[in-house]
Amino acid sequence: MKRFLLYAALVTGAFVSVFPYLLVVLTAFKTQGQLNSTDPWLPGLPPTLANITRLLGGDFPRYLGNTVLMTAVLTIGQLVFTTFAAYAFARLRFRGRDALFWLYVATMMVPSAVTMIPLFLIMRELDVINTWYGLLAPYILGTPYGIFLMRQFFRALPGGLEEAARIDGAGPMTILVRILLPLCRPALGTLAIITVISSWNSFLWPLIITSGDDTKVMTVALAGLKVGIGVDYNLMMAGGLIALVPMIAIFVFFQRYIVRSVVLTGLK
Amino acid sequence: MATLLARDRGKAEPGAARPGAGPRRRRSGEWYAYLFIGPSLFGVFAFLLLPVVIVFGLSFFDWELLSEPAFVGLDNYRRLAGDGEAWHSLLVTLLYVLLCVPLQTLLALGLALLLNQRAKGVKIYRALFVVPWMATPIVIGLVWNWVFDPRDGAINSALALVGITGPDWLSDPAWALPAIALVTVWQNTGYNMLFFLAGLQGIPRELHQAAATDGATPRQRFFRITLPLLNPTMFFVMVTNLIGAFQVFDTVFVMTDGGPSQSTEVLNFRIYGTAFREFDFGYASTLSMLLFLIILAVTLAQVRFFGRRTTYDVS
Numbered sequence: 001m002k003r004f005l006l007y008a009a010l011v012t013g014a015f016v017s018v019f020p021y022l023l024v025v026l027t028a029f030k031t032q033g034q035l036n037s038t039d040p041w042l043p044g045l046p047p048t049l050a051n052i053t054r055l056l057g058g059d060f061p062r063y064l065g066n067t068v069l070m071t072a073v074l075t076i077g078q079l080v081f082t083t084f085a086a087y088a089f090a091r092l093r094f095r096g097r098d099a100l101f102w103l104y105v106a107t108m109m110v111p112s113a114v115t116m117i118p119l120f121l122i123m124r125e126l127d128v129i130n131t132w133y134g135l136l137a138p139y140i141l142g143t144p145y146g147i148f149l150m151r152q153f154f155r156a157l158p159g160g161l162e163e164a165a166r167i168d169g170a171g172p173m174t175i176l177v178r179i180l181l182p183l184c185r186p187a188l189g190t191l192a193i194i195t196v197i198s199s200w201n202s203f204l205w206p207l208i209i210t211s212g213d214d215t216k217v218m219t220v221a222l223a224g225l226k227v228g229i230g231v232d233y234n235l236m237m238a239g240g241l242i243a244l245v246p247m248i249a250i251f252v253f254f255q256r257y258i259v260r261s262v263v264l265t266g267l268k
Numbered sequence: 269m270a271t272l273l274a275r276d277r278g279k280a281e282p283g284a285a286r287p288g289a290g291p292r293r294r295r296s297g298e299w300y301a302y303l304f305i306g307p308s309l310f311g312v313f314a315f316l317l318l319p320v321v322i323v324f325g326l327s328f329f330d331w332e333l334l335s336e337p338a339f340v341g342l343d344n345y346r347r348l349a350g351d352g353e354a355w356h357s358l359l360v361t362l363l364y365v366l367l368c369v370p371l372q373t374l375l376a377l378g379l380a381l382l383l384n385q386r387a388k389g390v391k392i393y394r395a396l397f398v399v400p401w402m403a404t405p406i407v408i409g410l411v412w413n414w415v416f417d418p419r420d421g422a423i424n425s426a427l428a429l430v431g432i433t434g435p436d437w438l439s440d441p442a443w444a445l446p447a448i449a450l451v452t453v454w455q456n457t458g459y460n461m462l463f464f465l466a467g468l469q470g471i472p473r474e475l476h477q478a479a480a481t482d483g484a485t486p487r488q489r490f491f492r493i494t495l496p497l498l499n500p501t502m503f504f505v506m507v508t509n510l511i512g513a514f515q516v517f518d519t520v521f522v523m524t525d526g527g528p529s530q531s532t533e534v535l536n537f538r539i540y541g542t543a544f545r546e547f548d549f550g551y552a553s554t555l556s557m558l559l560f561l562i563i564l565a566v567t568l569a570q571v572r573f574f575g576r577r578t579t580y581d582v583s
Contacts, residue, residue, distance in 0.1 A: 006382055006385065009379075009382055010382060010383075010393045013379055013393070013396075013397060014393055014396040014397065016454070017396050017397050017399050017400050017454075017458060018396055018399060019422075020400075020403075020408070020411045020412065020415060020454070021399065021403075023411060023414065023415065023422060024407075024411055027414065035420065036420065039425055040414070040415075040420060040421065040422040040425055041422060041425075041426075081307045081308045081311070082308065084304040084305070084307070084308070085304060085305040085307075085308035085309070087304060088300075088301040088302075088304035088305045089305065092298075092300065092301040092304070093298075093301075094298040094301035094302060095298065097301070100305070100309070103312065103317075104312060107312055107316045107317065109511070109563075109564070109567055110316050110317075110319075110320055110560075111511060111514070111515050111559065111560060111563050112515065113514075113515040113517070113535075113536045113539060113556065113559055114319070114320065114323055114556045114557075114559060114560045115315070115316060115319040115320070115323070116539075116540075116543075117319075117323060117326070117539070117543050117549060117552055117553055117556055118318070118319035118320075118322035118323045118326070118553075119315060119319050120543075120544075121322065121326075121549070122314075122315075122318070122319070122322070137315070138311075138315040139315075140311075141307050141308055141310060141311030141315070142307075142308045142311060144312065144316070147308060171300070172300040172301075172304075173300065197402060200404065201403075201404040201405060201406075203404075203405065203406050203517075203518045203521075204517050204518065204540070207521075208540075208544060219404060219406040219407075219518075222404075222406050222407060222410065223406050223409075223521065223522050225410070226410060226413070226522060231413075233413075233414050233417075236410045236413075236414070237410070237411070237414065239407075239410075240404075240407040240410055240411055243404050243406075243407050244402075244403060244404065244407055247402045247403065247404070248399075248402065250402070251395075251398075251399065251402050255395055255398075258398065258462075259394075259462060262462045262463050262466050
């Protein structure tokens with residue numbers, strides 16, 4: 001009986017978790033007529049590709065491309081700059097290191113809701129509103145959270161590794177690139193996944209800083225679908241499906257990296 | 269978060285300069301170190317610290333972007349004190365936080381306790397529970413718009429099967445905010461569960477066995493062993509969830525746009541509207557300061573509450 005209740009709870013939870021995704025898939029392949037005539041949880045027969053082709057025939061691929069580009073650039077930036085900084089904080093000794101690291105931890109508490117107005121004004125002053133520079137600049141140099149995560153990982157590596165290399169005359173750069181980075185692949189994977197997800201999903205900053213089609217990203221375009229005349233759920237769900245598929249793929253293939261991000265925060 | 273580092277200060281780093289390394293070598297190491305942290309440090313100063321200074325300064329100005337900024341002293345704060353709509357927003361935010369954070373924390377803990385038993389297919393359930401967290405909030409908002417659709421949506425269609433006429437969820441001031449909070453709970457519970465699960469798995473089994481041998485009931489073991497030892501996890505989950513919930517924006521933007529009749533106009537949404545729809549940047553900065561101080565106070569309160577009984581091992 002206890003076993004039964006356990007599985008009942010687990011199955012219910014799993015169903016609730018997945019159900020909205022199911023609706024996205026079902027609705028994306030229905031016609032307007034089928035949407036009105038069938039229950040939301042039943043498929044429309046025969047399924048139609050009309051919504052997806054309509055979406056892909058318009059400007060949407062361009063916005064999707066912008067999101068892909070933004071995600072790629074931000075992820076590469078995060079990996080490069082965060083790795084260097086985290087390595088320095090974890091393994092090098094320099095004046096002001098502890099104070100600076102405290103500063104980083106403190107900035108983790110600065111909410112993005114508070115920085116959005118001044119960031120917009122800074123970008124306006126630099127005359128980069130509605131450009132790629134403005135869109136990418138605030139997040140390309142890495143985040144304090146990423147540095148915190150990577151520092152944890154660097155500190156866990158045995159110290160003897162570098163000792164040997166240093167005696168052989170290797171500088172910090174060589175040690176980092178040749179010895180530590182290959183060992184860091186799991187941590188880099190975790191950082192990459194987290195950054196990909198947050199960049200792909202980001203909305204408020206792109207909404208504020210961009211207005212033209214050249215830099216419009218997918219999330220802003222999707223939000224715009226709702227503002228149009230009448231609510232076209234078929235089209236919205238088709239867009240949602242396109243937005244979700246890459247995230248699901250990442251999740252299926254890299255699930256362990258996500259689980260590791262939880263372990264890496266150092267909670268025991 | 270202040271306690272986060274308490275333990276690792278003064279600990280010798282494994283890779284630090286070895287004893288006997290001369291001042292020359294150390295200086296060259298320093299040079300490298302500053303080069304390595306340089307870009308990230310610039311980012312922290314330019315895009316995190318400078319904005320905080322700017323938003324604080326701007327909260328004493330009247331600035332509509334096209335005109336010159338005019339210093340008005342505490343006028344914006346006086347205006348805030350008498351601004352019923354702003355306090356309404358704060359109330360809506362608090363209500364939203366109270367609706368979603370306790371629920372998504374307790375549900376997550378419950379699921380983690382279930383999964384921590386030796387059940388079949390734990391990994392699959394764990395994965396399925398985390399799936400909502402991946403989803404783009406904007407897409408989630410659109411999907412749940414559809415789920416909550418009064419006529420054809422999944423919830424009201426299901427209710428109709430048993431003869432109940434569901435409410436007009438997102439157009440009803442009484443239901444709109446709970447509906448958005450429900451979406452948040454749906455999205456965050458699974459991810460929170462991962463943290464609790466990691467925390468539970470870090471509790472040595474011998475503790476439970478020893479307590480059981482001494483005749484402790486499961487309930488006693490939960491409240492005397494499991495819960496106290498989960499303190500660091502609870503702290504982390506609460507802090508991150510509260511900081512996130514106080515800043516909710518995406519789902520509100522796409523589901524209700526603050527309506528109906530301002531019933532979902534959370535503070536962050538009001539800040540956005542004041543700045544980017546009314547171009548009242550000075551007063552929007554004052555509202556930002558209000559949100560910042562609240563988040564800071566809530567976070568520090570938790571540091572105090574959990575700090576005394578929490579130790580971290582971050583080395």
